[in-house]
Structures are given as C-alpha cells and as structure tokens.
Amino acid sequence: MAAPATPTPPTRGIVRDALGIAIASGAYAVSFGAISTAAGLSLIQTCALSVLMFTGGSQLALVGVVGAGGSIWAGVLAAALLGSRNTLYGLRLSSILKARGPKRALASHFVIDETTAMAIAREDPELSRRAFWVTGLALFVFWNAGTLIGALATEAIPDPKVFGLDAAPPAAFLALLAPRLRAREPLAIALASAVVAIAVLPLVPAGVPLLIVALLISMFGALRKP
Amino acid sequence: MIWAGVVVASLACYGLKLAGLSLPQRWLQHERVQRTIPLIPVALLAALIGTQTFATGKHLVLDVRAAALAVAVVAVVLRAPFLVVVAVAAATAALLRLL
Numbered sequence: 001m002a003a004p005a006t007p008t009p010p011t012r013g014i015v016r017d018a019l020g021i022a023i024a025s026g027a028y029a030v031s032f033g034a035i036s037t038a039a040g041l042s043l044i045q046t047c048a049l050s051v052l053m054f055t056g057g058s059q060l061a062l063v064g065v066v067g068a069g070g071s072i073w074a075g076v077l078a079a080a081l082l083g084s085r086n087t088l089y090g091l092r093l094s095s096i097l098k099a100r101g102p103k104r105a106l107a108s109h110f111v112i113d114e115t116t117a118m119a120i121a122r123e124d125p126e127l128s129r130r131a132f133w134v135t136g137l138a139l140f141v142f143w144n145a146g147t148l149i150g151a152l153a154t155e156a157i158p159d160p161k162v163f164g165l166d167a168a169p170p171a172a173f174l175a176l177l178a179p180r181l182r183a184r185e186p187l188a189i190a191l192a193s194a195v196v197a198i199a200v201l202p203l204v205p206a207g208v209p210l211l212i213v214a215l216l217i218s219m220f221g222a223l224r225k226p
Numbered sequence: 227m228i229w230a231g232v233v234v235a236s237l238a239c240y241g242l243k244l245a246g247l248s249l250p251q252r253w254l255q256h257e258r259v260q261r262t263i264p265l266i267p268v269a270l271l272a273a274l275i276g277t278q279t280f281a282t283g284k285h286l287v288l289d290v291r292a293a294a295l296a297v298a299v300v301a302v303v304l305r306a307p308f309l310v311v312v313a314v315a316a317a318t319a320a321l322l323r324l325l
Contacts, residue, residue: 090246
C-alpha cells in the first residue's frame, strides 16, 4: 500500500484558496470598474468606491442605480441596504476574530462574503483568523487592481451602450444572486421581489422601490413561522 | 454630488460591518434576525435586476436589455463563470442594437 500523501500544511492551503478567490473577484472587479465608469462615475470615484466601500454587491448597486438614471442618493440607499448582510457576518466573526481597538477597525473593512466563508469554514480558531486576514488582504489587492483595469478600459469608450454595458449590471446581479437560489423559497422570494419593485417603480420616487422590497422582506422574515 | 454619495455610502457600509463586530453576541441568538438577514440580499438583488432591466428612470420599457437578461439566465443555469455571464449579456445587447 502506498504511503498516505502528506497533507497540505494548513497555511499553504489557506493561501492557495485565498488567491483563488482573490483572482476570481479580481475578474468581477474588472466588470465593476467598467460598469461604474460607463454609468458616469469618474475613474477616481470608481477606484475610491473599491478602496473605501470594499463590498462588491453594494458598489454594483450604487453604480447600477446611477447608470439606470436614478439619483445618487437612491444608489446610496441601495448600497446600504445590500451592505446590511455584512452586519450578520460581523456578528458571526466577532467571537472568532476577538479583535479590539485599531485591529477591529481594520478587520471591519474586510468583513464581506468571501472572508466570512473562508473563516467559518475552518474549525481551529487560529486557522480561522489567519484565513480571514489572508483572504481579506489578497482580495483587497486584486479587487482594487481589477477595478482600475476595468475603469481604464471603459473610460475611453464614448457611448457605453454600443458595447451593451447598460445591460451588464442586471447580469452581474443575477450572477451574484444565482448561488442563493438553490431552494424553492428564495426563488419565490426573488421573483416576488422583482415583480413588486417593477410594479411600484412608476408610482414612487427613485430608490423607494428597493426600500419597499426591503421592508416587505423584513416583515416576511419576522412574521413567518419557523 | 456623486462624491458626496460615494463617501456617505462607503461610511454607511463600513458602519454596518463595524456594527457586526461590535454588537453584543446575543443579537445573533435572535432567531428572526438570523432568518431574515440572509433573505434581504436575495430580495434586493432580484429587485435591482427587475428595475434595471425593465425601466429607464421612472418609465417601464421593454428593450434589448430584456433579451440580454434572458441570455444571462441561460448562462447562469449552465453555471458559467461571473465574467462570462456579464460578457454574454452585454454582447447580446450590443448585437441586437446593431440589427
């Protein structure tokens, strides 16, 4: 019988996984950068979003709303509503990270889907912490590099519609949504939310359709039987 | 004006992250909070897809973006990677506009 293969040292496994995730989100960041400048944000505003906000769904929501003709404040609202899930991630991570003071201030910036998934996938708290920080740092680098590349590529294009870039945000949201739709209930919620948002859109100010959907889903979550 | 929005939205998103690391753990024990928060991105992403495909400003419109979304749905069902989903949707809209 062959000798059992030496297990990959946990740290090397973490670095490899983190780089894989970072490269994949770098590609996502390229499309964000392109969509953002196509929506009318400047190169510096686009890059500032990736540095300062650093949470892809919210960034895309903001520039998507602006690109579709909504006001910037409707975009701010959409970004904040989508960012609420990071609060739940933070609650889950705080007992693992045990970060205080400046370290907590920095860790907060990295509390996103990918770092949470990497951290809670590990049972040893020390490895969890390492996975969180390594993934956060790698993502931050690739996310911002990808944003810059996408923004530079699109900035030169006079009319983004020629390349169909106005059709890109819904496709990007769909790609983000798809992994969450593996069961019947989220699929039904998604369809109902889209219908409600479209139905109320002509009747209310920009941004309010999202607020209505957020309120309805919160009521649904609070009232339904477990 | 856009700059103000960029800064305010970034601060809001940071505040939401910081709140998670700072709030007492018992918040997580609230079963309703746990059940509800994961539903919010599902609902909001779907609402964004709907409004950004079938509306311009406050007007409902049916144009090439609907066809682009349909192609994106096929790409997602086939488990295409993120960039491919976005690229085929954009290419569909661009090609249909050329016709």
